[in-house]
Amino acid sequence: MPPTCREIGVSARTLRVLKVLAENPAAKRTVKGVTNAMAAVYPDADMTEYKIRTDLATLEAESFITSHVFDEVTVYGPGPLLPQLAFKFFGSERQVLEASMIRCQQALAQLPIGDSSGK
Numbered sequence: 001m002p003p004t005c006r007e008i009g010v011s012a013r014t015l016r017v018l019k020v021l022a023e024n025p026a027a028k029r030t031v032k033g034v035t036n037a038m039a040a041v042y043p044d045a046d047m048t049e050y051k052i053r054t055d056l057a058t059l060e061a062e063s064f065i066t067s068h069v070f071d072e073v074t075v076y077g078p079g080p081l082l083p084q085l086a087f088k089f090f091g092s093e094r095q096v097l098e099a100s101m102i103r104c105q106q107a108l109a110q111l112p113i114g115d116s117s118g119k
Helices: 012-023 031-041 049-061 082-110
Strands: 065-070 073-078
Touching: 012 031, 012 049, 031 049, 049 065, 049 073, 073 082
Parallel strands: none
Antiparallel strands: 065 073
């Protein structure tokens, strides 16, 4: 039986944020992108940017996701403990979640990182 949200130290909303994060294209893995996606997927839920930012910070603090800043925009990607979380919590959905986050990591690797030369 998969552990409960409380056993792994995150709320159900935080897990929904993680799921939406994994399902979105890399360009939308920002606070605003996740907030908009959460509002679309869960229209009856009270989703504010502050709550999403808090959930993303929780996931990052637990090493389930990482953040990268590109041109003053924070983009989120997979963290080192994400496969463990996926295996423990999501069970049969693990492969889907891991594949989504691997695509996220690959997309992040392709994003241009600005340098001071302006290139």
